[in-house]
Amino acid sequence: MCPHCRAFITTKDRVCPYCNESVGPRAVDRREPGGGSFLGGLIPTARFFTVIILVINFGLYAATTIYAMRGGNGELVSSIDLRTLVFFGAKVPPGLLARLGVGNQWWRLVTAGFLHGGLLHILMNSWSFMSLGPLVEEVFGGSRMLVIYFCSTVTGFYCSYLMSASVSMGASAAIFGLIGAMIAISMKEPVRFGHLRRVFVGWAMFGLVYILGNMFGMRVDNYAHFGGLVGGFVVAYLAGTPKLVRTATERLWQVAAGACLVITAASFLNMYLWFVRFNQ
8 A cells, every 4th residue: 555645556566656656665575675485476475484383393293193103093184192292292281290200391381382183283273373474474573473483382381281181282372372462563553553453353262262162073272372372462562563773672582582493492302302211
C-alpha cells in the first residue's frame, strides 16, 4: 500500500503509479536484503530460521522413526513408542526421572520441543509453524525470533514439568509462543500491528478450543501450550521490533540468540551422552 495515497501497488514499484510519489523499500527488505526467500523464491514465504527449525524437526523425526522401527514398533504413522521418545529427550515427569535413576535433566526442556510423537503430529505442527514462523521472523527479525522460539519452548515444557505427570514433546509449545508474540506486538505497537490482534487472538482461542479435546486420539499437553503462549508474549513484549540502525540493543539480541543456539546444542549433546550411557 502506498504510504502517501494508500493505493494498492506491487512490491516492485518504486514510484506510485497513482500519485507519482517515490516509494522506498519495506523495512524488512532493508533489514534483510533478499527478503528471506527460499529456493529462489519458489517458496516465497519461507525464511531462513523457519526452514532450519523445520529441517531439524524432520531430521529428529526420521531418527526416532528409524530407532523405533529397529525396536519393533509397528505403529509409526500414528505414534512412536514412549521409550524411544524418552531416549531422544522428551519431557518426563519427576517420578519417571527417579525411576530411571537420574536427577535433574534440564536439557529435556529444550530437546522436547524438537521431537514429535507421530507423522500426523509433525505434519500438523509443521503446517502451523510454516503459517506463523515466516511472519514472526519478518516482524521481529531472526535474532528475536530465535529467542522467542527458545524461551517459549522452555517455559512451555517447564510448566508441563510442574503440572503434568505425562511424557510430552512437540513444537506446539513454541508455536503457541509465536502466537503470543504476535498478540504482544499488536498491543505494544497498535499503530503498526493493532489490526493483527483479532487474528492472533483468534488463533489462540482456536488452539485453546482444540486442546480441550483429544482430536484423532492424540494426547494434548495443555500446560505446555499455555506456558509457551505466556513465554512468547512476555519475551516479545519486552523485545519489540528491531531498528534499522545497528545499536547496542540490536547487538544484545544477537548475543541472546547466539546463547540460545549454544544452550540448544548443549542440550542435544547432553541428550546424546545420556542416550549412550543408558543404552550401555
